[in-house]
Amino acid sequence: MSSLRIALSVLRAGGVIAHHSDTVLGIACLPRAAHLTRMARIKMRTPSKPFLLLADSLTQLNGFVAEDFELQSLLTSNTKPTTYLVPASKHCPQILIGPSQHIAVRISQHPNVTSISNTLGAFASSSANLSGQKTVCHVAELRKQFGPELDYIYDSGKLGSGQSSRIIDLKTQEILRA
Numbered sequence: 001m002s003s004l005r006i007a008l009s010v011l012r013a014g015g016v017i018a019h020h021s022d023t024v025l026g027i028a029c030l031p032r033a034a035h036l037t038r039m040a041r042i043k044m045r046t047p048s049k050p051f052l053l054l055a056d057s058l059t060q061l062n063g064f065v066a067e068d069f070e071l072q073s074l075l076t077s078n079t080k081p082t083t084y085l086v087p088a089s090k091h092c093p094q095i096l097i098g099p100s101q102h103i104a105v106r107i108s109q110h111p112n113v114t115s116i117s118n119t120l121g122a123f124a125s126s127s128a129n130l131s132g133q134k135t136v137c138h139v140a141e142l143r144k145q146f147g148p149e150l151d152y153i154y155d156s157g158k159l160g161s162g163q164s165s166r167i168i169d170l171k172t173q174e175i176l177r178a
Helices: 003-012 033-043 094-100 111-120 139-149
Strands: 017-019 026-029 052-055 082-087 102-107 123-127 152-154 166-169 175-177
Touching: 003 017, 003 111, 003 152, 017 111, 017 139, 026 033, 026 052, 033 094, 033 123, 052 111, 094 102, 111 123, 139 152
Parallel strands: 017 152, 052 102, 082 166
Antiparallel strands: 017 026, 026 123, 052 123, 082 102, 166 175
């Protein structure tokens, strides 16, 4: 079975995987409350801190973003991966959005993101680190930091930029992280 098939199977079963993205190594699950709660526990972080929703198209964000919010500006070409805060749909799991009622979304064309999202749709992700620690940069560090807590490491070898994305509040255009 291919590594992608294993990753998809683990995610469908409610598991948490590690993956490469257009930025840093991440850990991911499907955007369901029980799975997100487990991911928060694995990262040893408070469940009130929101997660990122990764997708490869705007249509995959339907149902997560407030229906009246225009997302076309997400498609502007950016030279740096950019995460946008946008108003969340009233149907989003609270643990995905946190207390702000905004959801963090990023459209990515990284092969790992597209291979997962083409099959399963948008998925929740977070940098691969324990709360308050530096993000791990290598799969060996990932194994050391998380041990058996992760259900699978989807290691395609296609590394991202190694730097966190910038974060922009799409409604106000405020840059929250450069």
